[in-house]
Amino acid sequence: MKGALTLINGNIYSPEEAKISIFDRGFLFGDSIYEVTISHDRKLLFFDEHLSRFQRSAKLIGLDLDFTKEIITENAIKLLQAFNEENAYIRMIVTRGIDEIALNPSNNIKQNLIMITKKAPFYESILYDKGIYLNLVERKRNDKEALDPNAKSGNYLNNILAIKEAKKSNAYDAIMENQKGEVTEGTTFNIWFIKNKQIFTPHAKSGLLEGITRAKLLEFCRNAKLDVQEVTCTKEDFYNADEVFITSSTKGIMPVYQLNSRVYHEKLSDNSITKKLMNLYNENVKVHLNETPYIF
Amino acid sequence: MKGALTLINGNIYSPEEAKISIFDRGFLFGDSIYEVTISHDRKLLFFDEHLSRFQRSAKLIGLDLDFTKEIITENAIKLLQAFNEENAYIRMIVTRGIDEIALNPSNNIKQNLIMITKKAPFYESILYDKGIYLNLVERKRNDKEALDPNAKSGNYLNNILAIKEAKKSNAYDAIMENQKGEVTEGTTFNIWFIKNKQIFTPHAKSGLLEGITRAKLLEFCRNAKLDVQEVTCTKEDFYNADEVFITSSTKGIMPVYQLNSRVYHEKLSDNSITKKLMNLYNENVKVHLNETPYIF
Numbered sequence: 001m002k003g004a005l006t007l008i009n010g011n012i013y014s015p016e017e018a019k020i021s022i023f024d025r026g027f028l029f030g031d032s033i034y035e036v037t038i039s040h041d042r043k044l045l046f047f048d049e050h051l052s053r054f055q056r057s058a059k060l061i062g063l064d065l066d067f068t069k070e071i072i073t074e075n076a077i078k079l080l081q082a083f084n085e086e087n088a089y090i091r092m093i094v095t096r097g098i099d100e101i102a103l104n105p106s107n108n109i110k111q112n113l114i115m116i117t118k119k120a121p122f123y124e125s126i127l128y129d130k131g132i133y134l135n136l137v138e139r140k141r142n143d144k145e146a147l148d149p150n151a152k153s154g155n156y157l158n159n160i161l162a163i164k165e166a167k168k169s170n171a172y173d174a175i176m177e178n179q180k181g182e183v184t185e186g187t188t189f190n191i192w193f194i195k196n197k198q199i200f201t202p203h204a205k206s207g208l209l210e211g212i213t214r215a216k217l218l219e220f221c222r223n224a225k226l227d228v229q230e231v232t233c234t235k236e237d238f239y240n241a242d243e244v245f246i247t248s249s250t251k252g253i254m255p256v257y258q259l260n261s262r263v264y265h266e267k268l269s270d271n272s273i274t275k276k277l278m279n280l281y282n283e284n285v286k287v288h289l290n291e292t293p294y295i296f
Numbered sequence: 297m298k299g300a301l302t303l304i305n306g307n308i309y310s311p312e313e314a315k316i317s318i319f320d321r322g323f324l325f326g327d328s329i330y331e332v333t334i335s336h337d338r339k340l341l342f343f344d345e346h347l348s349r350f351q352r353s354a355k356l357i358g359l360d361l362d363f364t365k366e367i368i369t370e371n372a373i374k375l376l377q378a379f380n381e382e383n384a385y386i387r388m389i390v391t392r393g394i395d396e397i398a399l400n401p402s403n404n405i406k407q408n409l410i411m412i413t414k415k416a417p418f419y420e421s422i423l424y425d426k427g428i429y430l431n432l433v434e435r436k437r438n439d440k441e442a443l444d445p446n447a448k449s450g451n452y453l454n455n456i457l458a459i460k461e462a463k464k465s466n467a468y469d470a471i472m473e474n475q476k477g478e479v480t481e482g483t484t485f486n487i488w489f490i491k492n493k494q495i496f497t498p499h500a501k502s503g504l505l506e507g508i509t510r511a512k513l514l515e516f517c518r519n520a521k522l523d524v525q526e527v528t529c530t531k532e533d534f535y536n537a538d539e540v541f542i543t544s545s546t547k548g549i550m551p552v553y554q555l556n557s558r559v560y561h562e563k564l565s566d567n568s569i570t571k572k573l574m575n576l577y578n579e580n581v582k583v584h585l586n587e588t589p590y591i592f
Contacts, residue, residue: 001317001319001394001395001396001397004319006318008318015317015319018317018318018319019315019316019317019318020315020316020317020318020323021297021311021314021315021316022302022304022314022315022316022389022410022412023297023300023311023314023412024323026323027316027320027322027323027450028330028389028450028452029326029450029451029452029453029455029456030325030326030450030451030452030453031452031453031456034324061453061456061457062456062457062460091397093318093324098297099297100297101297101387101412101414103452103455103456103459103483103484104456104459104460104463105456105460114318116318116319116397118397138441139441139442140439140441140442141442142438142439142442142443143436143438143439143442143475145434145435145436145475146435146436146437146438146439146442146454146475147438147453147454147457151453153453154323154324154325154326154453155325155326155451155452155453155454156324156325156326156327156399156451157325157326157327157357157443157447157449157450157451158442158443158451159325159399160325160327160357160358160399160400160401161357161358161443163399163400164358164400164401167400179439179441179442179475187399188399
C-alpha cells in the first residue's frame with residue numbers, strides 16, 4: 001500500500017488515512033463492485049469499456065448505480081492528476097454503502113465511491129519472452145447461477161482459494177473449470193489456446209468474466225481476418241494445444257509456457273502465433289491510446 | 297449502526313469511529329470470516345461452539361487463525377461489558393489483514409480482529425405464533441466445490457441476491473437449492489420439515505452452513521428419542537410436508553406458515569411438532585445458559 005494514493009467520495013487521502021466504516025456493506029458482505037485499468041503516458045486504456053462493465057457488474061448484483069460514467073471519470077482524473085504518475089494502475093470500487101447489519105439492504109443508503117491508484121505494475125521481460133506456469137486447480141469456478149463470474153465484485157474468495165492452491169505447486173497462477181469440467185478462466189485473467197493456427201478462448205456461457213482485453217483481442221483478430229472462436233472446451237483442449245496464453249487489463253497478452261505437467265515451449269518463438277497476437281494487440285493499443293479522450 | 301459498540305484489535309470505538317483500511321483484504325475481496333451469537337441475561341449462547349466454527353471457517357478459506365479461542369473470548373467479554381446490555385448481539389470478524397493489492401496474500405500480514413455489538417434483535421410474537429413466509433428462489437446456493445457454504449465468510453453476495461429476489465415477492469426471506477435441485481438452506485438460517493411426525497433437515501452434503509442451532513436441535517431431538525434425520529431433499533418434500541420451520545442463532549426456532557404458494561397453517565397449533573420443538577429447544581437453552589462459563 002506504500003506509494004499509493006486514494007480517493008473516497010471525492011476526497012483524496014494517503015493510504016494510511018484511507019479508511020471505511022466497518023458498517024459498510026462492502027466490508028461486511030463483499031457487497032461491492034470494482035474495475036481496474038492502467039494508463040500509458042497519462043492516457044487511460046479502454047476506460048469507457050471499463051466504465052460500461054462497471055455498470056454491468058452493478059446490474060448483476062442488483063445495484064442501481066448512483067454514479068454516472070461522467071462522475072466516475074471526473075473522480076478518476078482528479079485522483080490520477082494528484083498522483084501524477086504517467087503509467088498508473090487505478091482501482092475503482094463502489095460499495096452498496098453503510099447500513100444496519102442485515103443482508104437485505106435498506107432503500108435509502110448512500111453508495112460509497114472509492115479509488116486507489118499506484119504505479120502500473122511492472123512485469124519482468126521473462127514473463128513475456130518465456131511466459132508463465134499455470135495450474136489447473138481442483139477448486140471449481142463460481143457457478144453463474146449462484147454468483148455470475150461476470151460480476152467483478154467484492155466476493156473474490158473463490159479466486160483467492162484457487163491462486164493459493166496453485167501457489168502450492170509453485171505455479172504463477174491458477175485456471176479453473178466449472179462444475180461440468182469446462183475450462184473457464186484464470187483468477188484475474190482470461191485464457192486462450194491455439195491449435196493448428198486457429199485461436200480459441202472459452203465461451204462466455206461456461207461462466208467467466210468477459211475481460212476487456214479478451215473482448216478487444218477478439219475484435220482485433222476479427223478485424224485482421226484471423227480465425228478466432230469462443231468455444232466450450234476442456235483441459236484436454238489445452239493440453240493438446242500448440243500454444244496457450246492469457247489476457248488481462250494489467251498484463252496485456254502473456255504467454256503460458258507450462259500448464260500442469262504439459263510444457264509448451266522453453267522460450268516463445270518469434271514465429272509463434274502468440275507473438276504475432278502480442279504485436280497485433282500492442283499496435284492496436286497504441287492506436288486506441290492516441291485517440292482516447294481519457295487523458296489526465 | 298446507531299446504538300452499537302465496536303472493538304478493533306482490542307480497542308473500543310463508537311460506530312462512527314469504527315473504521316478499517318480500504319487496503320484490508322476483508323474490504324477488497326471479502327477475505328474474512330465471521331460469527332454471530334447472542335446473550336441472554338449476560339450469558340453467551342453456545343459460545344464455545346461458535347468459536348469452534350470460527351476456526352472451521354478459517355480453515356475452509358485457508359486462514360491460519362492468529363487468535364486463540366481465549367483471545368477472542370477476552371475481546372468479546374471486554375466489548376460486551378463496555379456495552380453493558382443484558383441481551384446483546386455480537387458479531388466477530390477476522391480479516392486476513394492489510395496487504396499489497398494482490399489476490400495471493402503475503403506471508404507476513406497481520407490479521408484484524410473486529411467485533412460489533414448491539415441489542416439482541418427483537419422479533420415480534422407473530423413471527424413465532426404464526427411464522428414467516430419464505431420464497432424458494434431461482435438463485436442457486438454457492439457450490440461447495442467453488443466456495444463452501446460451511447465457511448461463514450465475508451463473501452455473502454450469493455445470499456444477498458437470494459434475499460433481494462425473495463423480497464420482490466414480499467417474502468420474509470429466501471431458501472435456495474443447489475445445482476442438483478436439492479434444497480440447501482436459507483440466506484442466514486437452516487430449514488427443516490416435518491412429515492408424518494418425522495423431523496427432517498437437508499443433509500450437509502447438499503452444501504450448506506451447519507448452523508449451531510441446527511446442530512443443537514439435532515442433539516436435543518436425539519437425546520429426547522425423537523425421530524430426526526438429515527436427508528437429501530427437494531422442494532417437493534417441502535411442499536408435501538406437514539410443517540416447516542427454520543433455525544438460526546439469533547431467531548432460535550421460527551415456524552414457516554407459507555413457502556411459495558404452499559400454505560402450512562394460519563396460526564401454529566399448540567399440538568404441532570414445531571411448537572413441541574420450540575419448547576424442547578427453549579428448555580435446553582435455559583439449561584445450557586445456566587451452565588455456561590461465558591458470562592460478562
